Amino acid sequence: MLRVRLLECLAADQARLRQVASADLAAPVPGCPGWTVAELVRHVALVYLHKVECMRAGRMPSTWPPDVSGVEPLALLDRACLALRAEFDARDSAALAPTWYDPDQTVGFWLRRMAQETVVHRVDAELATVQQATEIPDDLATDGIDEVLRIFLGYGTRRWPEEFAAVLPDPAVQLVATAGSTSWLVRLAPEGATVVSDPTESAGRAEPGTIRAEPGTTRAGGSPAGGADATISAAPEELLLWLWRRSADDAVGWAGDRAAVDRLRLALAPATR
Incomplete structure (x- = not known):
């Protein structure tokens, strides 16, 4: 997504998160068991401030988090939103910034990450306070699906294998996930x-032995696409929330081996807590 568009989405979801959270800071958050809305807001604010420190210092903070126990959650969020926007406005997306994702050490990585962090937690706050959910734009949702599959799952399973060892299948399974006109071929194996x-379009870049998959029907009981074990299909917003485990198991259409679909959802658990 373009920088301007990410900044627009980030600002809109920050404002909505604050509005919704102010309705009931004591409400429990279904998507974050054990948290109240106040704790959710404090978490988002501290995540923002951590990224501000990364960009300002050019390194990950050596001690974290700071003691902000005396700051009211919404006031802390306001302060963090202003600080984060100021850093993004002052820096080009291509500027260097330390991140946990080795292939991308730029401000642009954090801009995308914060936009996606915010939209998911905005939904968390809406669910917690039983307020009408605001639609997630297709472009933001599609970008979020790509992030959670390629980076949180694809990169994460190989960077932190110990966290995923218990949820990866043996033998391997292969799925096609489709949202709108965009598809992802996912291969889950013991090694990641x-x-x-x-x-x-990009099957030629896939590792040897993977299947060139064509998007196909994804109604329960149909046939999976391209020889994959299963296919999953939904609108971008629906698929994003399903991958982040913010919706029911049956919130997406599927075809083929239901166990493979369930395995993908299980494999995402360590990455989407």
């Missing part, structure tokens, strides 16, 4: 996950 975006 491999994810290829738009497999119909």
